[in-house]
Amino acid sequence: MAVSSVxxxxxxxxxxxxxxxxxxxxxxxxxxxxLLLVAILLAPLIVLVLLSVTDYRLGAVAVRFVGLANYAxxxxxxxFRRAIRNTFLYVAFVLPAGVFGGxxxxxxxxxxxxxxxxxxxxxxxxxxxxLVAMATVWQFLLHPSLGPVTPLLAALGFGRLDLLNDPxxxxxxxxxxxxxxxxxxxxxxxxxxxxxxxxxxxxAAALDGAAGAVDRFLRVTWPMLGPTTMFVxxxxxxxxxxxxxxxxxxxxxxxxxxxxxxxxxxxxxxxHYFRTGYxxxxxxxxxxFLCLLSLLQARLIERRVHYA
Amino acid sequence: MTDxxxxxxxxxxxIAKSFGGTRVLAGLDLAVRAGEFLTLLGPSxxxxxxxxxxxxxxxxxxxxxxxxxxxxxxxxPPAERDVAMVFQSYALYPHMTVAGNxxxxxxxxxxxxxxxxxxxxxxxxxxxxxxRGIMAEVxxxxxxxxxxxxxxxxxxxxxGGQRQRVALGRAMVRHPAVFLMDxxxxxxxxxxxxxxxxxxxxxxxxxxxxxIYVTHxxxxxxxxxxxxxxxxxxxxxxxxxxxxxxxxxASLAVAxxxxxxxxxVLETVADxxxxxxxxxxxxxxxxxxxxxxxxxxxxxxxxxALPLGPEADGPALAARLVRAENLGAEWHLHVRLDLPGExxxxxxxxxxxxxxxxxSGLLEDPLTLVLRARGVHLFGPDGARVEPDPxxxxxxx
Amino acid sequence: xxxxxxxxxxxSHLVLLIGAVLMLAPFVWMLLTSIRPAExxxxxxxxxxxxxxxxFENYAQALFASNVPRAMLNGxxxxxxxxxxxxxxxxxxxYALARLRFPGRGVxxxxxxxxxxxxxxxxxxPLYLALAKAGLLxxxxxxxxxxxxxxxGLFLFRQFFRTYPExxxxxxxxxxxxxxxIVWRLxxxxxxxxxxxxxxxxxxxxxxxxxxxxxxxxxxxxATPPLGILxxxxxxxxxxxxxxxxxxxxxxxxxxxxxxxxxxxxxRGLTMTGLK
Numbered sequence: 001m002a003v004s005s006v007x008x009x010x011x012x013x014x015x016x017x018x019x020x021x022x023x024x025x026x027x028x029x030x031x032x033x034x035l036l037l038v039a040i041l042l043a044p045l046i047v048l049v050l051l052s053v054t055d056y057r058l059g060a061v062a063v064r065f066v067g068l069a070n071y072a073x074x075x076x077x078x079x080f081r082r083a084i085r086n087t088f089l090y091v092a093f094v095l096p097a098g099v100f101g102g103x104x105x106x107x108x109x110x111x112x113x114x115x116x117x118x119x120x121x122x123x124x125x126x127x128x129x130x131l132v133a134m135a136t137v138w139q140f141l142l143h144p145s146l147g148p149v150t151p152l153l154a155a156l157g158f159g160r161l162d163l164l165n166d167p168x169x170x171x172x173x174x175x176x177x178x179x180x181x182x183x184x185x186x187x188x189x190x191x192x193x194x195x196x197x198x199x200x201x202x203x204a205a206a207l208d209g210a211a212g213a214v215d216r217f218l219r220v221t222w223p224m225l226g227p228t229t230m231f232v233x234x235x236x237x238x239x240x241x242x243x244x245x246x247x248x249x250x251x252x253x254x255x256x257x258x259x260x261x262x263x264x265x266x267x268x269x270x271x272h273y274f275r276t277g278y279x280x281x282x283x284x285x286x287x288x289f290l291c292l293l294s295l296l297q298a299r300l301i302e303r304r305v306h307y308a
Numbered sequence: 309m310t311d312x313x314x315x316x317x318x319x320x321x322x323i324a325k326s327f328g329g330t331r332v333l334a335g336l337d338l339a340v341r342a343g344e345f346l347t348l349l350g351p352s353x354x355x356x357x358x359x360x361x362x363x364x365x366x367x368x369x370x371x372x373x374x375x376x377x378x379x380x381x382x383x384x385p386p387a388e389r390d391v392a393m394v395f396q397s398y399a400l401y402p403h404m405t406v407a408g409n410x411x412x413x414x415x416x417x418x419x420x421x422x423x424x425x426x427x428x429x430x431x432x433x434x435x436x437x438x439x440r441g442i443m444a445e446v447x448x449x450x451x452x453x454x455x456x457x458x459x460x461x462x463x464x465x466x467x468g469g470q471r472q473r474v475a476l477g478r479a480m481v482r483h484p485a486v487f488l489m490d491x492x493x494x495x496x497x498x499x500x501x502x503x504x505x506x507x508x509x510x511x512x513x514x515x516x517x518x519x520i521y522v523t524h525x526x527x528x529x530x531x532x533x534x535x536x537x538x539x540x541x542x543x544x545x546x547x548x549x550x551x552x553x554x555x556x557x558a559s560l561a562v563a564x565x566x567x568x569x570x571x572x573v574l575e576t577v578a579d580x581x582x583x584x585x586x587x588x589x590x591x592x593x594x595x596x597x598x599x600x601x602x603x604x605x606x607x608x609x610x611x612x613a614l615p616l617g618p619e620a621d622g623p624a625l626a627a628r629l630v631r632a633e634n635l636g637a638e639w640h641l642h643v644r645l646d647l648p649g650e651x652x653x654x655x656x657x658x659x660x661x662x663x664x665x666x667x668s669g670l671l672e673d674p675l676t677l678v679l680r681a682r683g684v685h686l687f688g689p690d691g692a693r694v695e696p697d698p699x700x701x702x703x704x705x
Numbered sequence: 706x707x708x709x710x711x712x713x714x715x716x717s718h719l720v721l722l723i724g725a726v727l728m729l730a731p732f733v734w735m736l737l738t739s740i741r742p743a744e745x746x747x748x749x750x751x752x753x754x755x756x757x758x759x760x761f762e763n764y765a766q767a768l769f770a771s772n773v774p775r776a777m778l779n780g781x782x783x784x785x786x787x788x789x790x791x792x793x794x795x796x797x798x799x800y801a802l803a804r805l806r807f808p809g810r811g812v813x814x815x816x817x818x819x820x821x822x823x824x825x826x827x828x829x830x831p832l833y834l835a836l837a838k839a840g841l842l843x844x845x846x847x848x849x850x851x852x853x854x855x856x857x858g859l860f861l862f863r864q865f866f867r868t869y870p871e872x873x874x875x876x877x878x879x880x881x882x883x884x885x886x887i888v889w890r891l892x893x894x895x896x897x898x899x900x901x902x903x904x905x906x907x908x909x910x911x912x913x914x915x916x917x918x919x920x921x922x923x924x925x926x927x928a929t930p931p932l933g934i935l936x937x938x939x940x941x942x943x944x945x946x947x948x949x950x951x952x953x954x955x956x957x958x959x960x961x962x963x964x965x966x967x968x969x970x971x972x973r974g975l976t977m978t979g980l981k
Contacts, residue, residue, distance in 0.1 A: 019806070022805050022806065022807075022884065023805065023806055023807040023808065024807070025801070025805060025807075025883075025884035025885070026801040026805030026806065026807030026810065026884075027801075027807040027808065027809070029797035029798055029800060029801035029805070029884070029888070030797070030798045030801040030802065030807065030809075030810070030813060032793075032794040032797075032798065033794045033795060033797075033798030033813075033854065033859060034798070034809075034813055036794060036853050036854035037813070037816055037817075037820065037854055037856070039854075040828060040832070040850070040851055040853065040854040041816070041820050041823060041828060041854060041856070042816065043831070044827075044828030044830075044831035044832055044835075045823075045827070045828060045831075047831035047834075048827065048828065048830060048831050051830065051831070058834070058837070105721070105724065108717045108720060108721050109721065111714075111717060112717070112718075112721070115718075115721075117968075119721055119725060120968075120972075121965070121968060122725045122728050122729060123724070123725070123728055124964070124971075124972060125728060125729070125732065125961065125964070126728060126731075127975060128909065128960050128961055128963075128964040128971060128975070129732075129957045129960065129961055130912065130913045130930060130931060130934075130956050130957050130960065131913060131915075131931075132913070132915050132930075132931035132934055132935060133930070133931070133934045133952075133953040133956045133957045134731055134735075134953070134957065136934055136935075136938050136949060136953050137731045137732075137734060137735045137950065137953055138731060139938075140734070140738065140946055140949070140950070141730070141731060141734055146746060146946065148734070148753075180727070180728065180731075183728075184728070185975065185976065188972055188976050189976055192976070242824060242826070244915065244916055245915045245916075245931070248915060248919065248935075249935065263826060263916070266826065267916070267919070267920070270829070270830050270833075271833065271919075271920050276830060276834070279830055280830055283826065283827055283829075283830060286826065286827065287823065287827050290822050290823070290824065290827075291822050293822075294821070294822040
């Protein structure tokens with residue numbers, strides 16, 4: 001017994017040493033990323049919140065604590081309120097059109113055998129292309145005297161429209177361009193969801209009597225696409241919420257502020273007028289929106305759409 | 309209503325099916341009697357599942373006719389063929405409760421399309437009444453299957469055996485003329501499989517409905533079926549009761565497939581006067597093959613005996629023991645026969661026989677193996693079984 | 706039955722074809738205009754096919770008389786620089802998060818999850834102030850720095866490493882491999898598909914990004930592809946839409962061509978995120 005007790009006693013400290021070594025390795029591996037996280041995410045966030053309660057302007061010598069004045073100003077600022085309204089209008093159009101359009105396209109493409117991958121490529125093309133470059137193409141397409149769209153619409157009886165310079169139509173036009181870029185992305189997500197529905201379920205439904213397209217869709221396809229739909233809805237909302245590139249390239253918020261959106265106004269206040277404190281407050285509100293959306297996503301995914 | 313015995317259950321005539329260039333079913337005929345438990349048995353890829361799916365209407369045959377209860381159903385969609393199916397994966401609707409799953413086939417039949425649409429459905433005053441009736445039937449089926457406590461759960465919250473029962477319930481709830489089952493036990497563990505096997509057999513006895521059951525497991529087929537259709541390469545090799553298939557296999561292929569451990573097959577030659585030769589031993593069979601015809605002799609493991617008491621006076625072969633396996637109730641001896649090429653053979657002994665043989669020293673090499681009459685089959689050059697002539701089998705030279 | 710199915714198939718093709726035409730129209734218009742002579746662009750008549758091939762002039766102007774090539778080169782530098790640092794920092798950290806116990810792991814992972822909801826627009830303001838203080842505005846470093854951290858990459862690789870079999874790690878440790886070797890010789894090669902998908906995602910995002918470059922870049926010398934095309938449009942074309950479309954085609958080409966070549970990888974890389 002005395003002999004064997006030596007090798008039996010030693011593993012404990014050895015094990016502890018090994019664990020210490022692994023912990024050290026772990027900390028060393030994580031350190032660079034953790035430092036970046038502090039420098040790029042955490043510290044700026046703290047600074048942001050602090051800035052949002054000051055009247056700081058870039059280059060200003062004196063800084064004053066103003067409490068929640070920036071937030072109060074924001075909600076009475078007609079430009080900001082208009083930006084919020086425009087952004088929500090934009091989302092209100094792009095979200096349903098993007099989700100249901102993507103679903104409809106996916107359903108149609110899914111049923112095709114030989115041409116399926118061709119359609120996939122075509123509809124996905126706008127997703128991969130540089131939006132700023134394509135926006136300049138859209139600008140040219142929509143140009144009232146040089147582009148083909150205006151005469152085309154005139155020929156169809158809509159009159160001569162200048163889509164990007166008409167205060168009533170500019171935002172809708174931007175939304176259509178956003179939809180153009182987004183549809184293929186959603187379609188591909190729905191296609192993946194459709195391919196994951198077990199064939200057995202459609203066959204069981206056929207035997208149960210759910211053979212018509214409506215019943216098949218309501219009993220099998222739609223419920224089985226629950227998780228995908230959730231995901232697509234959230235991602236579409238977030239990317240529509242962040243509409244920016246097309247505004248910069250095509251309208252600069254005009255005409256008459258009809259396309260002022262949240263990010264564009266934020267960009268102007270922060271980096272053109274350099275009203276840093278005010279822009280910081282706006283950013284905090286933006287972050288609150290996005291966090292709310294993510295929470296909603298996590299909550300909904302947990303509650304509703306977990307089958308397996 | 310059909311009146312049991314006289315009416316057809318399911319009749320298949322000339323069913324053929326190819327996928328791409330591969331022929332899966334080769335012009336197949338089968339008459340399933342009303343109320344019987346018919347099993348389609350065969351190795352994977354033999355076409356049994358395809359045949360089942362053709363009966364269900366999930367797959368279209370290239371040619372041939374399917375009739376159910378005397379009427380052709382080829383033009384009917386699956387839901388109107390009066391069949392229900394239990395899938396291998398169960399195919400339960402994952403987003404519905406057990407009650408919802410069971411109710412679906414009835415809702416589809418008894419509610420109009422408008423009464424099934426979300427939101428709009430609540431406008432129908434008739435719907436609530438119909439649904440009450442449906443739920444009563446659902447509860448009755450659930451009670452029969454002892455799953456009434458699970459009605460509010462979703463499939464993901466059930467065990468494999470419970471899901472299997474729900475799938476069965478979904479098939480039962482609309483009282484179909486025919487139950488189709490596609491390997492319904494293959495996703496269960498071994499112990500549960502035995503239990504559900506008994507339950508299925510009970511259920512069949514209770515309902516008296518036609519069951520068509522697909523499996524690759526011969527134990528399932530042998531234990532539950534009224535009749536078995538053994539399939540291979542898109543054809544039915546033999547249709548018969550489990551006894552028929554085991555004791556009177558139509559061909560060497562059938563004899564090889566049924567029975568575990570598999571039977572020993574020895575190549576032999578006809579002697580021209582109704583017998584065959586195995587080394588020094590002549591077995592008289594009463595066949596009519598010319599001398600020199602190549603024949604196959606199949607011997608079930610239990611057709612070998614050790615020369616204990618009354619068994620001692622059959623035709624005997626010498627053998628060398630390679631390995632003995634103890635399975636508890638029985639022993640399997642792996643031996644090599646003292647014949648040209650030393651062919652391997654498997655001998656099945658009961659534990660009692662093994663004990664007695666060991667006591668008498670009969671397990672010492674070389675073994676003497678006596679052939680019993682039952683379980684020895686002769687197959688002609690075409691693989692078909694040769695019916696032995698009873699007048700000669702008992703005679704040993 | 707059969708004729709109804711036929712009708713449905715014809716209808717669905719019709720809808721898909723109309724959609725496809727709308728999807729492709731801007732690309733077709735871009736390419737057609739890029740080979741159209743300047744005088745025809747302003748002509749009153751719309752003939753979709755150019756009267757003569759002016760592709761050489763237009764592409765020559767985009768290539769030699771504009772900042773587009775410089776912007777594309779900058780784009781490549783920025784994308785590759787960002788990707789290199791992202792992989793170098795995220796892979797070991799993700800391995801540590803997935804497989805090693807160290808103090809602060811839970812907090813770090815919590816921050817990563819939180820970071821997934823924070824877009825660049827949120828820390829942009831303080832980062833801009835810091836870069837301005839340090840005199841680093843309008844540099845490659847300023848363009849790349851905010852993206853060195855990739856919470857998405859950390860999350861993705863962590864999920865991937867969690868599926869790596871523990872037995873192999875233990876066997877490797879018994880064979881005398883250190884943790885560093887385990888990461889580079891076992892975990893990273895196994896993660897190559899995920900690394901590929903992430904690379905597509907990262908490169909596409911930063912080649913196309915407008916918001917941050919618009920903020921920190923002021924000179925032509927540091928313009929990224931979107932800034933290059935914007936500057937070309939606003940000042941350099943002299944109203945030659947043909948050349949502008951040639952420039953747009955050039956800037957769009959690398960990603961679109963890569964997509965056409967590696968379709969599956971592209972779709973996977975872009976759709977695994979939703980954090981566009």
